[in-house]
Amino acid sequence: MASSTGKHFVTDPKTLVKDSLVGLTIANPHLAFDEKEKVIYTKDLAALRRKQVTLFCGGGAGHEPSHAGFVGPAMLSAAVSGHVFASPTSSQVLSCLRRVYSEEHGTLVVIKNYTGDVLNFGRAVERFKSERVNQGHPLPKVDMVVVGDDVGVVNPNDDEEGGVGRRGLAGTVLVNKLAGTHAANGASLEQVKGTAQYVISHTFTLGCALNAASVPGQGMPRTLNDSEIEIGMGIHNEPGFKKTALKPASELVPGLIDHIIASMPFKKCTGQSKPRVVVFVNNLGATSNLELGLVTKLSAEATRERGYEPERVLQGTYMTGLAMPGISISLLVLPDDDVKRAELLALLDQPAHCAGWVNQTRVEDAGSTDDAARGPATTFTPASDSVWESVIQAGYDSVVAAEPEVTRLDQLMGDGDCGEVLLSGATAVFEASKSQQLPLNDAAAALARISSLVEDSMGGTSGIIYCLFLDGLAQQLHKLGATDRASTTPKVWGKAMLGALDTLYQYTTARPGHRTLIDALQPFASTLAETGDVAQALTAADEGAKATAQMKPKRGRAVYVGHGDGIPDAGAVGLVAVLSGMAKALQ
Structure with missing residues (x-):
């Protein structure tokens, strides 16, 4: 009917x-x-x-x-x-x-x-x-x-x-x-x-x-x-x-x-x-x-x-x-x-003042504001870098492999699209790298460009969280003067990631313990900033993701389901997939 x-x-x-x-x-x-x-x-x-x-x-x-x-x-x-x-x-x-x-x-x-x-x-x-x-x-x-x-x-x-x-x-x-x-x-x-x-x-x-x-009181007279x-x-x-x-x-x-x-x-x-x-x-x-x-x-x-x-x-x-x-x-x-x-x-x-009539608002057209809406032109010079290209490739491959499991987890506790959305973002970044459309010789510029790609391809809450983090990370690297690969040591990356988290925390109340991807991201950044050891940071992130299985959801659609019931957060597991792939390429 x-x-x-x-x-x-x-x-x-x-x-x-x-x-x-x-x-x-x-x-x-x-x-x-x-x-x-x-x-x-x-x-x-x-x-x-x-x-x-x-x-x-x-x-x-x-x-x-x-x-x-x-x-x-x-x-x-x-x-x-x-x-x-x-x-x-x-x-x-x-x-x-x-x-x-x-x-x-x-x-x-x-x-x-x-x-x-x-x-x-x-x-x-x-x-x-x-x-x-x-x-x-x-x-x-x-x-x-x-x-x-x-x-x-x-x-x-x-x-x-x-x-x-x-x-x-x-x-x-x-x-x-x-x-x-x-x-x-x-x-x-x-x-x-x-x-x-x-x-x-x-x-x-x-x-x-x-x-x-x-x-009312009679019901449907007929149906199509x-x-x-x-x-x-x-x-x-x-x-x-x-x-x-x-x-x-x-x-x-x-x-x-x-x-x-x-x-x-x-x-x-x-x-x-x-x-x-x-x-x-x-x-x-x-x-x-x-x-x-x-x-x-x-x-x-x-x-x-x-x-x-x-x-x-x-x-x-x-x-x-x-x-x-x-x-x-x-x-x-x-x-x-x-x-x-x-x-x-x-x-x-002429306006009428009553409950049902919709008055049309008519104002003088004062000219186009399209140029202002577009903002300043974003210019960058694409540049290749074999190390970063391999890191992006490995991160993409890891997401491809993890997507079915991330999707399964999200179907149990959310709306089931987390894996697909994550893969969309990873695919957009990988294709841009493969076609040499990223300024890989400048980490801050590359991250800003990647953030735009993620916004266009991912959507949803997880997409904007990634974007805000990447925007903050680009700003932190620029602030630290870390632009080329020589100046971006693991500890510098960790410090920049902690600063990016501070940026993210301005716009979300999600914190460690709330059963979100923050439970994997925060320990990764903290450990990397303290030790400079990528493998150790990845272990911390993986442990954080696994710990979400016993956490009570406080953010997202999983709030309406209840406790984790032994099921880890799909967003946290997806983030670990991204980090583990990238880390593997850097070893």
């Missing part, structure tokens, strides 16, 4: 919507909550009604942050919620409209094109008009717009047959943003409605999902196989227009863009032109931000490649289907007229 779960954080499915809305108000102190009618509204609503056109939206719960998450300055004045995937009743909507209505400026109601919403919101508007007239007031200034941006399930005969039309999807959020910001800027009801209608008629959305979403994806799945788990084999995102996303621009509504809107667009990438609930970033990249690229220049690209979680593992992509076609296009983009760019 693909990317789905029937598990939920829930106390009582019957009170989940109310409880969630209470949580929203706790986290967003500008909001107030009418618990009986499930209406979220901005606390300054009484003043807001005197200043501007007010707007509200609503529908079933389960699409969070839609719609309550968009209540705030420059967006919605209020939102009304039904049960999960169910329209609020007309009485709920009427209560919201009464609360929100601006006598002076009027009110715009925005809804998605679903039968329950159209009927309940429509009835509430008509009830409000009737009661106002019956109270002796003039006909209230209330308008309602219905968003239908879906191009996944389209009946080409809707216009002739008076069909239900296209479903309302993430494009509704763009309507709320542009119309809400226009209202906040003092536009009239007619102007705000005009902006909303433009966005409705020029926005085209297609979604897809790896699976349906589990509904791991190898399937459904194109056009609705935000209430409605079936899409096709199930197909799951493809790489690099094929899937351009295919979604192709479907949008080939759809009848899009072609009817754009004709033969290639207008500029806003690309709006939406998380349907359970797609990771890591994957969503990829979808955004591919969406923008595919749109541009097809001749539609993205003026803005927005990414976020705006209109969900509970925890649906899927995405939707919307294209908002911008006006051809430069002035009108600039006006619409200004409304989009």
Whole structure:
């Protein structure tokens, strides 16, 4: 079963919507909550009604942050919620409209094109008009717009047959943003409605999902196989227009863009032109931000490649289907007229202050900083040295031989990659030496270069520990004036290694006795600095590594396993393999 779960954080499915809305108000102190009618509204609503056109939206719960998450300055004045995937009743909507209505400026109601919403919101508007007239007031200034941006399930005969039309999807959020910001800027009801209608008629959305979403208290309505994806799945788990084999995102996303621009509504809107667009990438609930970033990249690229220049690209979680593992992509076609296009983009760019909208930060490009990021050029002159080449060769051979055992040990106590990572680093250094790409006539320069190779090839925690130690070792040798082989005696190497350990200790709390490679490295350095005897230092390192078998792990993933239980630390054993190979070549 693909990317789905029937598990939920829930106390009582019957009170989940109310409880969630209470949580929203706790986290967003500008909001107030009418618990009986499930209406979220901005606390300054009484003043807001005197200043501007007010707007509200609503529908079933389960699409969070839609719609309550968009209540705030420059967006919605209020939102009304039904049960999960169910329209609020007309009485709920009427209560919201009464609360929100601006006598002076009027009110715009925005809804998605679903039968329950159209009927309940429509009835509430008509009830409000009737009661106002019956109270002796003039006909209230209330308008309602219905968003239908879906191009996944389209009946080409809707216009002739008076069909239900296209479903309302993430494009509704763009309507709320542009119309809400226009209202906040003092536009009239007619102007705000005009902006909303433009966005409705020029926005085209297609979604897809790896699976349906589990509904709290009900579970999974249906499932897809791991190898399937459904194109056009609705935000209430409605079936899409096709199930197909799951493809790489690099094929899937351009295919979604192709479907949008080939759809009848899009072609009817754009004709033969290639207008500029806003690309709006939406998380349907359970797609990771890591994957969503990829979808955004591919969406923008595919749109541009097809001749539609993205003026803005927005990414976020705006209109969900509970925890649906899927995405939707919307294209908002911008006006051809430069002035009108600039006006619409200004409304989009203007910050809105609410829980759900992601404001784009726009700053002036002050020029490239690439040169600074690269830092000063690292120059060195490759030089061969037969002794050091044989030392590197022997260290590499020793790691190759030890890798299976190091891997086995790490599989028992860690994540199993220690041997492979160590071999990657040793291979990179060996190949650089073999191709004479190291300055082996200068020990400090060679170590600095080796550190860079290790960083690029190893990665992980062990990689950075080696890098920090090698960086410190290079600095210590330079400080000691030990550059050529004659000046780098074993005792000098030992002294430099102790200094390098001090550098390493600035950035890690690992110390001898913590069951890490430090348990082999510290005794090797100390013994070498004291005696100058490589063989004796190697024995100390080997004993230190073996002693880790009885130590309690205090660092790394082995902490979660427990005691060593007679298994030595893989990192310490790997380091001894490196040292023993190098020592063998020096004997």
